[in-house]
Amino acid sequence: xxxxxxxxxxxxxxxxxxxxxxxxxxxxxxxxxxxxxxxxxxxxxxxxxxxxxxxxxxxxxxxxxxxxxxxxxxxxxxxxxxxxxxxxxxxxxxxxxxxxxxxxxxxxxxxxxxxxxxxxxxxxxxxxx
Amino acid sequence: xxxxxxxxxxxxxxxxxxxxxxxxxxxxxxxxxxxxxxxxxxxxxxxxxxxxxxxxxxxxxxxxxxxxxxxxxxxxxxxxxxxxxxxxxxxxxxxxxxxxxxxxxxxxxxxxxxxxxxxxxxxxxxxxxxxxxxxxxxxxxxxxxxxxxxxxxxxxxxxxxxxxxxxxxxxxxxxxxxxxxxxxxxxxxxxxxxxxxxxxxxxxxxxxxxxxxxxxxxxxxxxxxxxxxxxxxxxxxxxxxxxxxxxxxxxxxxxxxxxxxxxxxxxxxxxxxxxxxxxxxxxxxxxxxxxxxxxxxxxxxxxxxxxxxxxxxxxxxxxxxxxxxxx
Numbered sequence: 010x011x012x013x014x015x016x017x018x019x020x021x022x023x024x025x026x027x028x029x030x031x032x033x034x035x036x037x038x039x040x041x042x043x044x045x046x047x048x049x050x051x052x053x054x055x056x057x058x059x060x061x062x063x064x065x066x067x068x069x070x071x072x073x074x075x076x077x078x079x080x081x082x083x084x085x086x087x088x089x090x091x092x093x094x095x096x097x098x099x100x101x102x103x104x105x106x107x108x109x110x111x112x113x114x115x116x117x118x119x120x121x122x123x124x125x126x127x128x129x130x131x132x133x134x135x136x137x138x
Numbered sequence: 139x140x141x142x143x144x145x146x147x148x149x150x151x152x153x154x155x156x157x158x159x160x161x162x163x164x165x166x167x168x169x170x171x172x173x174x175x176x177x178x179x180x181x182x183x184x185x186x187x188x189x190x191x192x193x194x195x196x197x198x199x200x201x202x203x204x205x206x207x208x209x210x211x212x213x214x215x216x217x218x219x220x221x222x223x224x225x226x227x228x229x230x231x232x233x234x235x236x237x238x239x240x241x242x243x244x245x246x247x248x249x250x251x252x253x254x255x256x257x258x259x260x261x262x263x264x265x266x267x268x269x270x271x272x273x274x275x276x277x278x279x280x281x282x283x284x285x286x287x288x289x290x291x292x293x294x295x296x297x298x299x300x301x302x303x304x305x306x307x308x309x310x311x312x313x314x315x316x317x318x319x320x321x322x323x324x325x326x327x328x329x330x331x332x333x334x335x336x337x338x339x340x341x342x343x344x345x346x347x348x349x350x351x352x353x354x355x356x357x358x359x360x361x362x363x364x365x366x367x368x369x370x371x372x373x374x375x376x377x378x379x380x381x382x383x384x385x386x387x388x389x390x391x392x393x394x395x396x397x398x399x400x401x402x403x404x405x406x407x408x409x410x411x412x413x414x415x416x417x418x419x420x421x422x423x424x425x426x427x428x429x430x431x432x433x434x435x436x437x438x439x440x441x442x443x444x445x446x447x448x449x450x451x452x453x454x455x456x457x458x459x460x461x462x463x464x465x
Contacts, residue, residue: 034233034236034237034240046222049218053217055202075460075465077460082456082457085449085453089233096160107181114185115185115188118186118188118189119185122189123193
């Protein structure tokens with residue numbers, strides 16, 4: 010009773026369609042490898058204009074890293090963990106909940122950390138308490 | 139394996155247990171919920187790391203200067219390459235895992251066996267790499283001096299190249315007196331871990347060598363650690379220096395803020411523990427595949443479930459990689 014599960018074989022919103030699930034796996038592997046190589050190359054070179062340009066309190070380079078990480082996380086979840094083939098309700102229950110809670114926590118903690126940084130910088134407090 | 143296909147006698151009824159809401163079986167859905175909760179645990183740790191980093195944002199170590207080693211390449215500056223290698227190992231073991239899941243859907247037992255085996259090998263290589271990474275980080279590199287206020291100062295020559303303590307510290311040849319309870323504060327015993335040089339030896343060597351400068355934790359506007367002039371450097375070492383730090387542990391870290399080492403050990407350690415349990419569970423499932431358990435059961439869903447966990451471990455590493463090594 011091998012139940013052949015239906016796989017959605019198209020990525021990039023249907024622009025790239027693979028012949029079989031195995032092909033798709035290797036395709037996604039190549040995509041993840043390219044992204045990782047780009048990340049490592051940027052991490053070694055650290056182009057000056059990306060490091061010195063700031064956007065929303067972070068270096069532009071760091072935004073690029075975070076963006077590429079989220080792209081990688083998307084393809085791991087969607088194609089390796091087969092989220093693409095799950096029902097929308099399961100997908101939303103898992104993804105939306107997690108994304109919301111993580112964003113909430115990260116925003117609060119980073120604002121708080123930045124506040125303490127300001128306190129250290131502008132007041133007489135020992136460096137390491 | 140009769141135990142796994144329990145019949146409740148209520149099949150066909152809406153709440154009889156025979157239904158798979160959201161088209162996911164009970165086990166698979168619970169694996170997803172476990173992954174959600176585990177993802178939140180990891181986010182908690184990473185968010186705490188971000189909090190501490192923002193707190194000391196202008197004094198945080200630069201990862202490119204911390205992780206510069208590659209096995210068998212001594213003295214060669216190779217930032218990032220080693221951790222990139224580890225990332226590829228983990229991504230590749232994810233690929234073999236998903237290939238095993240795919241082969242399982244088509245009931246190809248021999249292929250599942252091979253791919254599960256490759257996944258386990260990948261996991262073991264990753265764990266060994268991480269052990270090496272930790273050992274290198276703990277052993278340290280150039281050595282540094284910690285000030286009375288707990289900051290780290292590192293040594294450079296006039297060209298801006300890092301200089302190791304062993305290159306300039308003047309060895310003190312007098313007898314070393316072992317600390318005993320009678321001569322001194324009674325509750326302070328002889329330290330268990332000793333550094334290669336004492337602070338006095340480093341100080342004497344530093345004062346004798348005109349070519350040396352000091353670098354502090356604070357960064358300039360371009361994100362480089364500030365380098366002091368010779369006069370300021372001498373003043374810093376003589377007035378503030380208190381203790382030699384070699385390598386990193388939970389209280390001292392020659393690369394910079396001790397919190398960096400704490401979070402590094404804790405988060406990569408927690409992730410490594412996940413990889414370890416993943417390898418263990420993979421091995422059990424591999425064993426069952428070899429025994430033909432899932433062949434008899436009629437489906438390879440267990441491989442799919444353990445695959446979800448394994449991919450999750452890879453997913454976490456993608457974030458750890460970004461926030462510890464890139465950003």
